[in-house]
Amino acid sequence: MSDSRGLADRVAVVTGAAGGMGAAISHRLAVAGAFVIAADVNEEAGTAVAAAIRESGHEADFIATDVSQPTAVAALVQATMDMHGRLDCAVNAAAIEFEQVPLAEAEDDDFERMMAVNLRSVFLCMKYEIQAMLSTGRGGSIVNIGSTNSFRPQVNQPAYTASKHGVVGLTKSAALDYTKHGIRVNAIAPGAIDTPMLREALERWSLDPQRVERRMSLFGRFGTPREIANAALWLCSDDSSFTTGHTLAVDGGFLAH
Numbered sequence: 100m101s102d103s104r105g106l107a108d109r110v111a112v113v114t115g116a117a118g119g120m121g122a123a124i125s126h127r128l129a130v131a132g133a134f135v136i137a138a139d140v141n142e143e144a145g146t147a148v149a150a151a152i153r154e155s156g157h158e159a160d161f162i163a164t165d166v167s168q169p170t171a172v173a174a175l176v177q178a179t180m181d182m183h184g185r186l187d188c189a190v191n192a193a194a195i196e197f198e199q200v201p202l203a204e205a206e207d208d209d210f211e212r213m214m215a216v217n218l219r220s221v222f223l224c225m226k227y228e229i230q231a232m233l234s235t236g237r238g239g240s241i242v243n244i245g246s247t248n249s250f251r252p253q254v255n256q257p258a259y260t261a262s263k264h265g266v267v268g269l270t271k272s273a274a275l276d277y278t279k280h281g282i283r284v285n286a287i288a289p290g291a292i293d294t295p296m297l298r299e300a301l302e303r304w305s306l307d308p309q310r311v312e313r314r315m316s317l318f319g320r321f322g323t324p325r326e327i328a329n330a331a332l333w334l335c336s337d338d339s340s341f342t343t344g345h346t347l348a349v350d351g352g353f354l355a356h
């Protein structure tokens with residue numbers, strides 16, 4: 100970043116803010132000067148993230164939000180606008196991942212749940228975030244968190260893979276429609292990043308972390324939430340002013356091989 104306070108006076112919403120990446124993104128945007136509205140379904144952990152940001156001398160509030168619920172997402176954006184009168188950046192990171200079976204063995208309800216939390220949420224968040232950005236006329240920047248699964252599926256993850264492919268489609272579609280209004284829309288495709296979601300998956304699949312590190316990254320290690328946060332900050336800031344409709348792989352080179 101050319102300016103370490105590149106988001107000074109901006110207001111940012113981050114969903115999934117209680118989780119590994121969402122928390123790191125919330126901290127990173129706040130340090131860059133944004134007032135961060137941290138949103139998550141996990142009230143206790145989300146409240147702690149916002150409190151830690153404030154204790155470090157930066158600005159954040161927490162709003163409990165289930166991003167799969169239209170009324171909750173609308174209320175999150177409305178509360179942001181009521182408090183601040185503007186929304187400049189949004190990072191839509193909330194998601195779940197729990198599958199361990201191939202498509203023909205998958206439960207219909209599990210597919211529906213994955214789609215509601217991972218894909219419909221991105222549709223809902225962007226819908227209300229874009230409405231807010233249009234209402235101020237200031238434009239904005241939206242970053243959706245996809246996955247390397249958006250391009251290269253892992254075995255036994257049919258619904259997660261479909262949901263993450265969909266995130267890239269929504270990102271491109273919104274970029275086409277709203278770049279002319281000054282709203283840039285991009286995505287990040289993280290590789291294997293050391294967060295609670297990854298650690299739970301390793302345990303569920305009884306995988307040796309060191310073998311996975313070697314298989315999933317040319318660096319032979321997991322990525323850190325901070326490395327995703329750095330990419331999110333760049334995409335939120337004016338430093339990426341000519342970038343829209345793009346999905347940035349931050350994956351240790353996983354998609355290169």
Ligand SMILES: NC(=O)c1ccc[n+]([C@@H]2O[C@H](COP(=O)([O-])OP(=O)(O)OC[C@H]3O[C@@H](n4cnc5c(N)ncnc54)[C@H](O)[C@@H]3O)[C@@H](O)[C@H]2O)c1
Nearest residue numbers: 115117118119120140165166192193194246291292294296
């Ligand atoms: N960790 C990885 O290796 C990895 C790789 C590729 C993509 N991703 C993606 O990165 C993003 C962040 O994942 P993470 O690894 O930090 O996971 P995480 O499980 O640590 O955090 C996810 C957060 O989302 C929240 N959440 C879940 N359902 C929600 C809902 N209905 N409403 C609001 N919040 C909800 C959880 O409470 C949690 O705080 C996700 O979109 C995930 O799919 C992760």
